[in-house]
Amino acid sequence: MVTQLLEQLTTLFKQMDRALIAYSGGVDSTLVAKIAYDILGDRALAVTAVSPSLLPEELEDAKIQAATIGITHELIQTHEMDNPNYTSNPVNRCYFCKSELHDTLKPLAMQRGYPYIIDGVNADDLQDYRPGIQAAKERGVRSPLAETGITKAQVRQLSQYLGLPWWDKPAQPCLSSRFPYGEEITITKLQRVGRAEIYLRKLGYQGVRVRSQEDTARIELAPELILEFVLNTDLTQLVTQFQEYGFIYVTLDLEGYRSGKLNRLVAPESQK
Incomplete structure (x- = not known):
């Protein structure tokens, strides 16, 4: 089962020439970054958004994990805290967060020649209330884990199979x-x-x-x-x-x- 899932993800990435990964350092986006790097090499770029809603410790983890994988890793600043639609904390707050993220990533991807922006949304995320997913879809972001039906548990299985030491890392949303x-x-x-x-x-x-x-x-x-x-x-x-x-x-x-x-x-x- 694990090898079949890995093959599906591998096939998906082989269809891409270059990809930019919206990389939080969580187990989902790190798995995506790992497979993207294994298939695309230096044609894959991981980018982490830095803002007050990200723990400094999580940022350090993201840096260490990216270095372990070998993927090129860059940081960008996002400014969702400047948007009252975000800071007023409505039920769709995540929509404005992901809008800011991908409105920042998209120009970078276009400038650098990356036709695909990839995130770590998995199949389980589609079953919860996640307004940020809609914001990503509106901006053409791809979600390989969700597209192949991979759940959170399977993300951990795949990560362990690939020898990633953080396969059991607890979820850490913003x-x-x-x-x-x-x-x-x-x-x-x-x-x-x-x-x-x-x-x-x-x-x-x-x-x-x-x-x-x-x-x-x-x-x-x-x-x-x-x-x-x-x-x-x-x-x-x-x-x-x-x-x-x-x-x-x-x-x-x-x-x-x-x-x-x-x-x-x-x-x-x-x-x-």
């Missing part, structure tokens, strides 16, 4: 996803969420989320880690640290981490 729709996003808020999540990572908790609502931080962990967290963490010290970051209240979500949890508040008609 920091703006930590805020309930309708709450304004600011650089200060993004930074305090980022610092809080880094603090929890250093305690040994991966795949953690710090959801922010006004002055309250809500920690989401994998359900099976909640009891360990409560018993083994110095909660007083944690609260003090979070308050230094700018939060007033610190809570723990007893349901645990669930991807796309904030989309529960989005009315079905708004997801169309």
